[in-house]
Amino acid sequence: MVSTLMQAREFKNSWRIYREDHDCPYWKHPEEVVEIQNRNLAQQVDLVAKYHPYYRELFAEHGLEAGDIRNLEDLERVPLTRKRDYLEKPMDFRLSPRQISPRDILYEVTYTTGVTTGEPAPFFNTTHDMFAGALQMRRMCEIAWMTPEDIILNLFPFGIAPHIGFYRTMWFCAAAGMRNVFAFTGSGFPEFPVHNSMHRAIDLAETCMASVISGIGSYERRFLREARRQGRGLSNLRIVMALGEAVPRRMRDDMREMLTEMGARDIFINNAFGFTEMQGAMPECVEYGGSHNPSPELYFLEVVDGDTGRRKPEGESGALAVTHLNRRGTVLLRYLLGDIGIVDYGVCPNCGRSGGRLVVKEGGTYTAHSSELLEINGVRIDPVSLNDELCDIKGLEEYQVVITGGDSSDSRSHDKLVVRIAPASGFNVGSLKQEIARRVKRAVDISPRVEAVPIGEIYDINASLKVQRLVDARGGQDPDHVIR
Ligand SMILES: [Zn+2]
Known part of the structure; x- marks a missing residue:
C-alpha cells in the first residue's frame, strides 16, 4: 500500500466522521501539539496533586508541588513510575472516587494481561475517560485507513479478564460506525459454553465478508493458516490489525502470502503498538x-534512561514511558512500559x-521488550534476527525460546538456549528440529536444544493473550522485565 501526504488528507476529507473532527491534534503543527500537551498536563497535575494517593505521597517525598510541573519540560522532575509500583497498589493510582463531576463515575475496568507474577492489575475508566477514549478510537481508525463501510471480525478472545483487545475493538467499531462481528473464541467456564472454535470463526469471516480482522498477531497467523488449509476464500479482507506483539517483516510477508492465495488484494498488515x-x-x-x-492530547510518550529518568534526545533509543494528560480513572505519570x-x-x-x-x-519492528535484550554466557543475542529466522520456517505452528541457567555449583556449566516448538500437523518433527537448530545457530551463534511440545504448553489463549516468545528462566527476574 502506497500513501502520499495528499492521499491521507483526501481520505480524511472524504469521510464525514473524520472531516468534522476539527480539533484533531495530530493535523496541527508539532509546536501547537506541545502547547495542548502543556496545558493538559498542568490541569492533570493539579488533579493528581489533590486526589491521587500515590503521586500525592511521591510529590511530598520529593518536595514537589503542582505548581512545579507546568509543562513537558518540568515533567522530567517527576520520578519514573515502575510497573511494580503500580502492580503492588493499583487502587492508589486511581484518582479519589469522591470526586470531581458527575461524569467521573466508574464506567469500566480492564486488566493488564500476561502477568507472570501476582494478580492482573485493574485499570479504571470513568465516563470522562470513555468519551475521550471513543474519540481516540475514531482517530485510530482514521490513521489505519478504516472507514464506516468496513466489516470487522473481532478475533480477540472473550477471555477470563476484560482486556483492551476485545473491548477496544468493539469501541473502535462503535466510534467509527463500522460493523463488528464477534468471533467469540476462547474457552471459559464449562458451565457456560458460549465460545466458538477457530473453525466457526473462519466460517464467520467468510459469511460476513470481513474486510478487517483485529486480534493478536500470532493468533491471526494461525487463523489464516487454518483458513488457507481449508481452502477458504477471504477476498474481502484488506486490513489486518495485528496487535499485542511485534510482528516482524517475515511474519507479515507470510500472512500477506496466505491472504493473496485466498483471493485478497492490497493487504495492509497494521502492526499497531x-x-x-x-x-x-x-x-x-x-x-x-x-x-x-x-x-497526543491524552498521552505523552517519552523516551528516557530507565535508570536515571533523564529524557533522551529525540531520535535516540531508550525506555518508553507514558504520561496521562487528561484522565480521571487510573492516572499514570512517566510510567515505564x-x-x-x-x-x-x-x-x-x-x-x-x-x-x-x-x-x-x-528488523521491521518498533519496540523490543526490555526482557528481550538478553545476554547468554556474556554474548548479547539479537531477538529480532532470532525471531525472523524462526518466523520463516514452514511447518512451525508456534515456538518459544527459553534460556535456562547452568548448574550454579559447576563453574563450567553455562546458560542453555532451549527452543520449544509446536509442529504443524503433517510435518516431520525430526527434520524440523534440525532446521531450527541450524537457523538458530546462524542467527545468534548458539546451538540450541529443540523440544517438541503440544501447542497448549506454549500458547494457552486463556492463560495469556499472546505467546511469550522469549523466556528468561535463569531466576531473579525483575517484574518490570517480565510483565506485559
Ligand atoms: Zn504517518
Missing part, C-alpha cells in the same frame, strides 16, 4: 511507516500527521 495504559493502540499509517499516537523504542515528534513523511510516533530502527 497497543497497551493497557493507553487504553488502545498506536496504529501505522503505512507498513513500517510509523506507529502513531492517535491522541517495559519496551525500548524511538519516538519522533515531527510531521510524518508518509501521512503528514504530527503528535509523536514510534519509528522503526531495524
Whole structure:
C-alpha cells in the first residue's frame, strides 16, 4: 500500500466522521501539539496533586508541588513510575472516587494481561475517560485507513479478564460506525459454553465478508493458516490489525502470502503498538511507516534512561514511558512500559500527521521488550534476527525460546538456549528440529536444544493473550522485565 501526504488528507476529507473532527491534534503543527500537551498536563497535575494517593505521597517525598510541573519540560522532575509500583497498589493510582463531576463515575475496568507474577492489575475508566477514549478510537481508525463501510471480525478472545483487545475493538467499531462481528473464541467456564472454535470463526469471516480482522498477531497467523488449509476464500479482507506483539517483516510477508492465495488484494498488515495504559493502540499509517499516537492530547510518550529518568534526545533509543494528560480513572505519570523504542515528534513523511510516533530502527519492528535484550554466557543475542529466522520456517505452528541457567555449583556449566516448538500437523518433527537448530545457530551463534511440545504448553489463549516468545528462566527476574 502506497500513501502520499495528499492521499491521507483526501481520505480524511472524504469521510464525514473524520472531516468534522476539527480539533484533531495530530493535523496541527508539532509546536501547537506541545502547547495542548502543556496545558493538559498542568490541569492533570493539579488533579493528581489533590486526589491521587500515590503521586500525592511521591510529590511530598520529593518536595514537589503542582505548581512545579507546568509543562513537558518540568515533567522530567517527576520520578519514573515502575510497573511494580503500580502492580503492588493499583487502587492508589486511581484518582479519589469522591470526586470531581458527575461524569467521573466508574464506567469500566480492564486488566493488564500476561502477568507472570501476582494478580492482573485493574485499570479504571470513568465516563470522562470513555468519551475521550471513543474519540481516540475514531482517530485510530482514521490513521489505519478504516472507514464506516468496513466489516470487522473481532478475533480477540472473550477471555477470563476484560482486556483492551476485545473491548477496544468493539469501541473502535462503535466510534467509527463500522460493523463488528464477534468471533467469540476462547474457552471459559464449562458451565457456560458460549465460545466458538477457530473453525466457526473462519466460517464467520467468510459469511460476513470481513474486510478487517483485529486480534493478536500470532493468533491471526494461525487463523489464516487454518483458513488457507481449508481452502477458504477471504477476498474481502484488506486490513489486518495485528496487535499485542511485534510482528516482524517475515511474519507479515507470510500472512500477506496466505491472504493473496485466498483471493485478497492490497493487504495492509497494521502492526499497531497497543497497551493497557493507553487504553488502545498506536496504529501505522503505512507498513513500517510509523506507529502513531492517535491522541497526543491524552498521552505523552517519552523516551528516557530507565535508570536515571533523564529524557533522551529525540531520535535516540531508550525506555518508553507514558504520561496521562487528561484522565480521571487510573492516572499514570512517566510510567515505564517495559519496551525500548524511538519516538519522533515531527510531521510524518508518509501521512503528514504530527503528535509523536514510534519509528522503526531495524528488523521491521518498533519496540523490543526490555526482557528481550538478553545476554547468554556474556554474548548479547539479537531477538529480532532470532525471531525472523524462526518466523520463516514452514511447518512451525508456534515456538518459544527459553534460556535456562547452568548448574550454579559447576563453574563450567553455562546458560542453555532451549527452543520449544509446536509442529504443524503433517510435518516431520525430526527434520524440523534440525532446521531450527541450524537457523538458530546462524542467527545468534548458539546451538540450541529443540523440544517438541503440544501447542497448549506454549500458547494457552486463556492463560495469556499472546505467546511469550522469549523466556528468561535463569531466576531473579525483575517484574518490570517480565510483565506485559
Ligand atoms: Zn504517518
